[in-house]
């Protein structure tokens with residue numbers, strides 16, 4: 296489980312205190328995102344922004360955490376000093392990066408002032424307090440600086456197809472080290488990420504994850520590459536979501552692209568939840584030679600033990 300850090304959830308709760316109708320706003324926002332609507336049409340002011348932070352931020356935080364964990368596993372020596380979080384919303388990826396990379400100087404960029412205002416309030420008194428806030432459009436931004444790490448979480452998805460590649464290219468041009476793009480784990484977003492992947496490889500980027508190779512993706516429709524992260528639901532979160540389950544599973548797709556010389560991809564990636572019985576573990580692995588169904592028999596004791604520890608999304612060493 297990856298949950299919001301205590302200081303962040305306390306800050307969100309403080310900002311939400313005394314505001315009425317957040318449950319309704321949250322339901323409206325969730326429905327809007329399910330219908331693939333863009334934030335701008337539904338996040339108009341402080342109440343909407345905080346309803347987002349209560350209902351969606353725990354899940355996007357968990358997905359970004361999973362991706363930055365993977366970045367650290369693939370590039371253990373990469374120690375970014377500067378971050379651009381594009382489409383930052385309330386600062387989600389900034390919070391994750393500040394925890395992962397101590398002392399990182401963050402720039403949070405968004406075109407929605409309500410989100411930036413909330414990001415600034417949540418950051419007060421924390422490692423993100425000095426973050427620079429930039430009101431700018433992902434579709435056409437041009438900054439004087441390049442950043443060691445650029446993140447873009449659940450934001451590219453809001454751009455129309457016609458603007459997406461240009462935006463991805465700009466993100467890459469602003470990155471001196473690594474670009475991490477996290478998107479909802481839906482077939483449409485995976486297909487768009489494939490286009491982005493092709494383009495960034497052409498521009499000299501190296502794929503660090505999730506793919507163990509830079510060839511065409513071997514998955515065949517209706518399959519799509521996506522992953523899942525579990526997070527617990529706080530009482531407010533459950534109230535916002537109107538549910539009784541104490542956790543939820545967030546599906547996401549992602550790409551980590553690095554400048555040459557930074558890190559190395561894994562040998563393989565587990566693409567589904569492993570199937571396990573007492574005789575064997577079966578792993579769906581994407582590797583250098585394409586897709587493979589690996590059956591590890593229980594009689595091969597050490598390999599079986601290692602395979603039982605693997606989960607959907609994990610890297611494999613061969």
Ligand SMILES: C[S@@+](CC[C@H](N)C(=O)[O-])C[C@H]1O[C@@H](n2cnc3c(N)ncnc32)[C@H](O)[C@@H]1O
Nearest residue numbers: 334355382383384387406407432433448449450
């Ligand atoms: C679903 S929210 C994600 C927020 C945050 N990154 C997260 O993971 O929680 C999408 C964010 O992208 C921003 N966004 C969408 N289109 C944008 C654009 N053209 N320029 C800048 N920001 C944009 C929205 O304002 C919103 O903050």
